[in-house]
Amino acid sequence: MSIALQITLIVTVVTVGIAIVGFLGFKISRSTKEMGTDAEQATFQALHHMSAAIPHLAEGLNDTNAAKASKALRRLLGCAGLVITDVNSVLGSDANHALSPQLLHRLQVSAGDAISTNKTQVNKLAQGTVVSSPLLVAGQPVGAVSAVHNRAGAGFVRAVSEVAGFVSAQLSQAELDTSRAQLLEAQVRALRAQISPHFIYNSLNAIASFINTDPARARELVIEFADFTRYSFRRRGDFTTLAEELEAIDRYLLLEKARFGDRIRVSLQIAPEVLNIQIPFLALQPLVENAVRHGLEAKPDGGLISITAVDEGQYAAIQVEDDGAGMDPEKLSSVLAGTTTNLHVGLRNVDVRLRQIYGAGHGLVVETAPNAGTLITLRIPKFIPSVDATPGT
Known part of the structure; x- marks a missing residue:
């Protein structure tokens, strides 16, 4: 992996953490610098949910991993519902209440729009605002994160985009790990041959x-x-x-x-x-x-x-x-x-x-x-x- 790519992945993860903490922090009052303040608790919660998602994302994008990661990511965003899709279908979802077929369809459609345009999409519905952001690996869309929130403002839209960046970084690392393992195996075979x-x-x-x-x-x-x-x-x-x-x-x-x-x-x-x-x-x-x-x-x-x-x-x-x-x-x-x-x-x-x-x-x-x-x-x-x-x- 090139140094530039390593730096990009590190910056992405750090940026996600800052953005998520900012999104959660703006909803609470400014607190003192004492240990255990509301702001610090929000930071710890954000980091906890990110850490919970990483092991699943590190294994790549599939039904099982996406279903487990979506639970942690929904809690990270504090939204009503969240789905992770590949380029064709929903791989995993999580919601505080069961998603209706109509809303699930709208989330999938929004995800498709984000993938086709390679840009974050915002759609206002009767059930709330749906925000979808593409997942990119090597610059190519491989899926999307779509979230619905009852009261979504600019901060939530930014948070969804940063979460998609975080997921993309983990998927890129997973692909890199797989490629590295395949390369090492090929090298061993070549040496032995x-x-x-x-x-x-x-x-x-x-x-x-x-x-x-x-x-x-x-x-x-x-x-x-x-x-x-x-x-x-x-x-x-x-x-x-x-x-x-x-x-x-x-x-x-x-x-x-x-x-x-x-x-x-x-x-x-x-x-x-x-x-x-x-x-x-x-x-x-x-x-x-x-x-x-x-x-x-x-x-x-x-x-x-x-x-x-x-x-x-x-x-x-x-x-x-x-x-x-x-x-x-x-x-x-x-x-x-x-x-x-x-x-x-x-x-x-x-x-x-x-x-x-x-x-x-x-x-x-x-x-x-x-x-x-x-x-x-x-x-x-x-x-x-x-x-x-x-x-x-």
Whole structure:
């Protein structure tokens, strides 16, 4: 959030407090400066009602929150009735007596006028004066506050406008909090989806070990490392083809074989008809890395990694299997649930991304047990609408 927006929100809240206190204070006589005067009580009451509304407004604009907030806001204004609307309908209302259907309709109409004109509206009715002021988030109307008062003067009109400003500030903060949470989640996903520091460190050490003994091999590995990192850090597109992902995996395994030699064996069985299907970017490489790091690295003799992909009609079935150490199924469940951190994060990341893209039923299927290896299965729909795919790097 920019500094200017922060200052705007703070000034808005302070201004509301001053305006509301002024509105309530003008109705009581001037008092002395002693503690507990009428003016001070009015101030405390105004602040109390504002505080009561904030927790509900902080959760955004919906039926439940608006209904709870409208009660505190009506008491804040001391009016006969108050409604909070979005751009289409009444979300919440409160009144000292039940609002008649006719008056409720007039409040909603007045709210609609405030939203369409983006200005406070004042309408005199037989039941009193209706004042409606728009709620603005990022400068755009998202609803309105409408209040009816038996004796409404200029002070009440100003108070309703300031209350709308107060509500708008809270809604803006709620939207900002939501956006911030989404951004943080996206950043975490992006970080976890990237090449791991563990792999970078080991690859550079492996390359360095060949510089003196086999310079040509070192040069080849540097090129493979550059190509792999360029693919991993690319910023275009959320999707890639299976063929491109397999090319990146081939480079990754070449670099790992520079460390492990013949301890890592690889088997590929890929049906040609699925090579061009679109899959989430870095959906397979973290699974292969998991097989190397947690499946084969600890075994003195290494093991076999098998990658298969077959056509299953509307789906492509892809499997990554290793005959390594395996893992405890209960530990696996906690990893996929996100309750275990810093362990097998690649599995968790891929599982979450698949469920977000294709639906809850399209996560990873993992079969494993201690000392029994691990088999991971993905079923990728072959045709996805509005896929953001960018072939190449």
